[in-house]
Amino acid sequence: MVKDLDPLMAMVLINYVYFRGQWERPFDKNLTVKADFHVDRNTKIEVDMMKKMGRFDYYQDHDNHTTVISLPYKGNTSMMIVFPDENKMEVVEGFINKDYLRHWHDKLYKNNLNFYMPKFSISVDTSLDEILKEMGVTEAYTDEADFSGISDEIKLKVSKVSHQAVLSVDETGTEAAAATTIEIMPMSLPVDMVLNRPFMVFIIEHSTRSIIFAGKISNPAAA
Structure with a gap:
């Protein structure tokens, strides 16, 4: 998820969930x-x-x-x-x-x-930008964004939100x-x-x- 980062990017926030499941009663x-x-x-x-x-x-x-x-x-x-x-x-x-x-x-x-x-084994890599904007998260993408709680030295805004999910069964x-x-x-x-x-x-x-x-x-x- 962090490959090919833009050199101008100031920060990356990653939320990662890893699920390792073993069946209670496996298949033969x-x-x-x-x-x-x-x-x-x-x-x-x-x-x-x-x-x-x-x-x-x-x-x-x-x-x-x-x-x-x-x-x-x-x-x-x-x-x-x-x-x-x-x-x-x-x-x-x-x-x-x-x-x-x-x-x-x-x-x-x-x-x-x-x-x-x-x-089956599936993998999905998609952008959440339009979904978040439809939900009302819009100012965070503009120059009016306020991330001063993270950095008061550099003016920050969101450039993109990526989501990846993988499941193998x-x-x-x-x-x-x-x-x-x-x-x-x-x-x-x-x-x-x-x-x-x-x-x-x-x-x-x-x-x-x-x-x-x-x-x-x-x-x-x-x-």
Whole structure:
């Protein structure tokens, strides 16, 4: 994030969050197979599809065209996956907010699933300038900016705000770790849940109920 700095830049303020998550119950690498993922109606790609059978925190919101599943990490975090019904991604994107996430979280119940999820690694590097200005942060970019609390010798203003996010997901979690688990589940017919089209992910920290990562996976195989 600090490469190619402008020589005239007086100061760089960096906020960095690093999340290393290991699944509470890892996927078995021997069950990962090649499978199709439908990026859109006309584009189909091949991905590494992980599989896990067992009891999951699950909720199907028929009124809002969405299926939700929560995968716990070791510790106090989990990944909530929001899987819109086919052709309903834009509808779900239009209403989703933190209150809906809390509503879904409160509605989760244990259900037996055959769960299929693609391995993926995504990286996003974007400018937040226009977003901040739309939120009302405008004077900070002008010569009228007042950063005298930081420096009363040099007149400062914001030149740009950059944001970068990276998330990798595989059988063990977000980074390599060795673990073996055996899961016992009741003998009832499981429901198939296959993430074979775009879905959203939210990493949630439970003690503060904070969302520390949010993203949409449209193409798991994208560079």
